[in-house]
Amino acid sequence: MPWSPELSRRLGETIRAVRLSLGLSQEKLAQRAQITKNQVQLLEAGRGHTRLLEPISNPKLSTLYGLADALGMDLRDLLPQTDQPPETFGVLPVQG
Numbered sequence: 001m002p003w004s005p006e007l008s009r010r011l012g013e014t015i016r017a018v019r020l021s022l023g024l025s026q027e028k029l030a031q032r033a034q035i036t037k038n039q040v041q042l043l044e045a046g047r048g049h050t051r052l053l054e055p056i057s058n059p060k061l062s063t064l065y066g067l068a069d070a071l072g073m074d075l076r077d078l079l080p081q082t083d084q085p086p087e088t089f090g091v092l093p094v095q096g
Helices: 005-021 026-033 037-045 061-070
Strands: none
Touching: 005 026, 005 037, 026 037, 026 061, 037 061
16 A cells, blocks of 8 residues: 555554653654644645645654654554554565
């Protein structure tokens, strides 16, 4: 499954839920993750820009690692889970 509005929305929901469970404000999370408060707001909303018609959120890997670390999570737990096999992402499993 390619990155989609649904996955972007689910990522935002996860970030928001964990942030709130830790009692963190968006500003405090942004400081911990070394990103801007605006980035946190957009990620939680599943948006890539403040304009509603702009593309969905598509964060850099470094941003995701920073957020996971700031939230005390493993990156795998932060990302939305899918039941799709790796081939659907355009990456084939490593053959041993």
